[in-house]
Amino acid sequence: MTTISILLADDHTLLAESLELFLEADGGFAVERAETLDAALAKIAEFGHFDVVLLDLDMPGMAGLRGLEKALLANAGGRVVLFSGQARQDAALRAIEMGAAGYIPKTLSPKSMATAVRFVAAGETYFPSNLSRTKRPDADAEVQLSQREFQVLRGLCEGQTNKDIAQDLQLTEVTVKMYVRAVCTKLKANNRTQAAIIALSSGMI
CATH class of the missing domain: 1.10.10.10 (Winged helix-like DNA-binding domain superfamily/Winged helix DNA-binding domain)
Known part of the structure; x- marks a missing residue:
């Protein structure tokens, strides 16, 4: 199994620790953590680019999307995803235009986050359906599956x-x-x- 290297850049310690433990227990992930943008950039400089950087938009030092731009430049060769507890469509769309590989809400279950990270590492762009870039006319309708x-x-x-x-x-x-x-x-x-x-x-x- 190929190991996916992840930099979890988030200053919410309890959430970050819990997600790190889940991902490493789930298997196939190697996780490093940082609680500020400067610390995240230092980790990238130390280890080289990560397969996926989960970047908290509200982390100290971010200054909004300016921090994303710095992370994208530093992690060239890997992928960077916005990781936020607030669904801000404009910011998420702008982030993708800048080169981010999508937006993963913190409200996802740990299992769903692991799957989303795998998709991103495989080259996909993750974007929640409730913030669809091309919203389907019946996107809110209940889908009936057998x-x-x-x-x-x-x-x-x-x-x-x-x-x-x-x-x-x-x-x-x-x-x-x-x-x-x-x-x-x-x-x-x-x-x-x-x-x-x-x-x-x-x-x-």
């Missing part, structure tokens, strides 16, 4: 392949592909990764 579709969606959110899901649910891979297509259609997702992001960020899973 029990089997929901089981398949849960597998997608856990990063399972079609083969893995088929084995777990005792289905054929062809049948799983059919369910994946159905789930993507109902969630108005372009692919399985986007379907998983929509599900996690909207609280479906």
